[in-house]
Amino acid sequence: MLTDEQKQFFDANGYVLVKGILTPAEAALYRDECHALASRLADIRGIEDPTWGSAGTRGVTQLRHCHDVQFQSAKLAQLMLDERITSCAADCIGSPNVQLHHSKMFIKPAEKGSPFPMHQDAPYFPHDNHSMIAAIIHFYAAPIEKGCIRVVPGSHKLGMLQHNGDGGWHLDPEDYAVEDATPCPADAGDVLFFSYLTIHGSGINTSDEARTTLLIQMRDPTDPPTIRTHESRGQGMMLRGIDPLCAARPAWEVEAPKGQTMGGQTMGGTMGGM
Template identity: 45%
Template structure:
């Protein structure tokens, strides 16, 4: 199975939807893994919802919404380790980033049926700013995604504006950048949406009876150094393609919970 990569489109627009990166069998295996992660988390103190708590919706409506999000899912299920370095993924990544590609982190986002929360328009840059802006997200679809179940929307070319001021450091002013301003990116299960971390993006509420399950991988050029130490985790830095030109001793800096 081969994939088509239009690097020129990505450079111009800041995003690229690549069809059929994963087979139906691979998607089914990852869906099962997502369910196991949710079930395991539910039995611990780490279960949480990532619904936005701003003025985008009235408080009584916000309470009804759910967005299940867990970071570093490749620590929990090996299927995601295989996915993040899948030959089809590296074929795209080396075209968009370059010969050397490093994982920054992984994340699972699940919008349950009928009450899956929206994510207002934002850039990912404020979460983990880097010097050369090579960072991109690869949003892997485990379900068919459309406007009804809250597919991602992007503003083409917005990555060329550079970093923008965010409300509370995480979201753009939703009155200036409403979700309606974005271009919807409907996708099928197995497709991957790649977008630069400066590309403005967001997603609406899941109003359907279908779930919207995505696993997101963040990648960078290992020579593109972070501006600060935000969003650093103890397993960061896995090489997915090529080599790391910066040699140093990596030490874990974490506390056991």
């Protein structure tokens, strides 16, 4: 779980990097699992590259990914239930109960790993009480030259901002440049937790080693989706505690109307790497 100091940091800044949740040996094991999964996917489905159009580097940089890894690897499914991670997630969410929204593995290959323009995750899958957080588990060290995650501290207090829709949702780079954001360099085994309202992104991996991570998006099970969007297999699985609503159906079927828009944009979806 988080210390009081870490919790206060999260509340004030919208993110917190927790060092050494996994040992280096564990991180190496999960890293191998991710790279084996990426090879299987490439063999069976061919190479897909989810580099965001809005990054402006398609065809130049590359990204390997897999959504909802819990359907591909039991080891990675077990990791999503690891109490060392879910107890910190519970502290960030402010609920003992932690529910899965979705997961995604990203490998930014050496020398050409794709960047992510600055954005909030909230517009992709808005929820009424904004309980949603991401945990990014680092399986390799991610220094600045590997395109580590960057954040805008305190931006979770700005509410949901208007994003541009061209080829991947992002904030105007004139207002939010990746280079101007606060880097969160991490070691293998560190986990970065951040609110889905926190503005974040990452630069290009120019190093000679991959940057390999697993992102788990989680929420309080009593926080309903505002609109019906970004539905995925496995959504609603409990990672910690219980579902106090005993939901028999996914929350979106019960709560959320379909097809709302924000500022003329259709909200949500699974564009690019989201």
